[in-house]
Amino acid sequence: MTFALAVTVGALFALGTFLLLRDDLVKVIWGVTLISQAANVYLITLGGVTEGTSNSVPILADHHEPFPVTTDPVVQALVLTAIVISFGMTAFALVLSYRAYQENETMDVTEWDQ
């Protein structure tokens, strides 16, 4: 499972980087979105996909036995925040790209006048 997640993160980053380097603005924004998502998946893997113990979940370090069945909640909270932020950013980037299209009449960033 960890391996699968690692492959997913790697693939997302690779694809995101590839799209970022294209000259179509929409693809660039897709790339940005993918990289943000890759970062989120990476955060999830940090929490581990096994049941948490006092060793793997820092917030349980001072907790008494028995441990609740849980994974690391801090990671989940971080991802939630990161998702909200990247959501807003993506929305903004899309609106911006629309405006850029209106003004330059092309989505090809290499054809923009500087």
Add this chain to the structure above:
Amino acid sequence: MNDVIAIAPILMAFLTGTTALLVRSFPRLQQIVSVAGTLGYAVTVATLVWRVVFASDAMSIAYQVGEWNAPFGITLVADGLSVFMLTITAVVAVYAIVFSVRFIDYRNQRVYYHPLFQFLLLGATGAFLTGDLFNLFVWFEVMLMTSYVFVAFYGNSSHTAAATRYVVLNIIGGAFMLLGVGGLYATTGTLNMADMARTVSASGTEMGPVVGLSALVLVTFALKAGLVPFQFWVPSAYRAAPLPVVAMFAGATKKVGIYAIIRLYFTVFGNATLPTTVPGIPSDSLLAFLAPVILVMGMSSIVVGGFGALSCDSLDGLFAYSSIGQIGFIAVAIGIAAATTVAELRHVALLATLIFALHHALTKGLLFLATGVIRDAVGTTQLADVGGLGERSPVFASVFLVGGLSLVGIPPLAGFFGKFLIFDAAGRQFAAHVTGDTFGAASAVVVLIVLLLGAVLTILYSTRAWMGTFWGPQTDVIKTGTVDSIEVLILGTLAVLVICVGLGFEPVYQFADTAAEAAVDTDGYVKTVEFGGEGA
């Protein structure tokens, strides 16, 4: 003790921003709210400075939000370093907002300018005060989100390309920071900076990942600060945003990057040691490992910024490049502080960093706003089109001259002390290595030469800006344009402030001294957070 004064600046900016949004149908009222709120912000910052630095029982204050104790809740910490940065921000913010009311086109101000400005201020303030690494990321994003809007929607159409680049670059930067912060959490098991400092100085933490991850975070900080090789967004974004906001960018947003570097690497990782020594690096601390990187970034920024400014044909572009160069000076000072193992030299270098940051915020703020006056008067900032403004408005010329001279570093202006201290630190670094260590001495000489080159370049481009704008025969646009006397009056007080900082340097020095001490005082920082809150 959970003293609310520690987060009063954040609350003030938040409240003002929200109120300004609520009264958006009444533009005049909105302006009043915004200016009053910024003044109130300055007052809270002043109170905080008094409580943390100057009062007889001065101490750092921690605030546990929502009574969730550290290290689980979000802790906000006001120590010497934070309040020093807040002071810079407050001064720049007050001038920027007062100037905005006069400068920005009334219709453009109407709906969202003031709320956005307050939220920009909020983001910077939060970043300076937070004691939690992930929270720092969130404040960064708050700050960025507003700056996107300023860059994207207040410029004309050609600036949309600049804005797109800026947005894409910073989203990638944000993802990098997320990776770094998440990794640091996985390695150290905490996000609280004080707790992290404790963990990394204790033995048993694997330091290998920490080095790599902190380097990843450094990328984002350098991107915010606009250091080479992450500088390319600066000129176009600065040309696109409204000039008072650019003053904020140069004075506050960039300083957030600088502050984050100092806070994370000196306060949090200052005591961390690596298990292996790296060839060519004298000590085994994490700082010494990063020092060459920061030094090279700083030196290339000085060179790129200097030559860029020399070749730029418009005033705002010139100052944008100059801003890259000046941040380079700051980074070199940080690099010297990181490279050394001598506590005294590190203190001097950090002191130089902070004084230079203060000078840069004031001086660059003055110059960007002055560029605004020129654009208002003649409608252009192209050096080829303006000229002979000195004859037309001698008062404005003298205000500009103060800024230019301070940038160059003429005593007794604010800029002199910043530059003097940086050269002092570089000289001491050379002196420390001059016997025995050839490699160290050689690198110190290179640093000195680059600093000297940077100083010469600063003189050249300041002269170019001055001669191009104020001397020579009056061009047609200058003859017809009128300089707004109220704008000049506002700038005049800022110029007086620049002079005053230079003349009454003693208290400023004391303040920066406390801040520089707080920057390396890891134990004090940990103590403030752990025992500052109730029963943590």
Add this chain to the structure above:
Amino acid sequence: MTTVMTRTTARVVVPIILVVAISLFLQGHSHPGGGFIGGVLTVAAFALIYIAYNLDYLEDGVLGREVEKEESIGEHRTVAAYRRLFMFGLVVLVASTFSGMLLGDPVLSQYHRSIHLPLFGEIELASALVFDVGIFCIVVGGLLTVFSVVGAE
């Protein structure tokens, strides 16, 4: 997109989405869910209506009011309502942030208390819900403003 198929699907799906959104929103303070998720789901429901019908459908078909044609989308009555919702959310958020302070506790302090309702059983009342209401309103108001303005272009 206003085909019979999308319209029929929307009729069935929208109520379900709204109910899920509300339940996610209400359990937010101690379970997965909360203002943001609830808000986004609500927006999804509205977006579906916009796609299947149009912007004026809510005012015209549901509320049965006359739709005035405004000159720009920014002054449209629906959009103005969304914007007001956004403001309202922000105010709730600020109020909830500061309310802890008025009671002498740190900013953002939260309280909760369990109460027993007849027939319904034990439910937990948390002041965090107020904060969530603020977030919910901001998300719904903000996103729908963006949707309708950009969608109208």
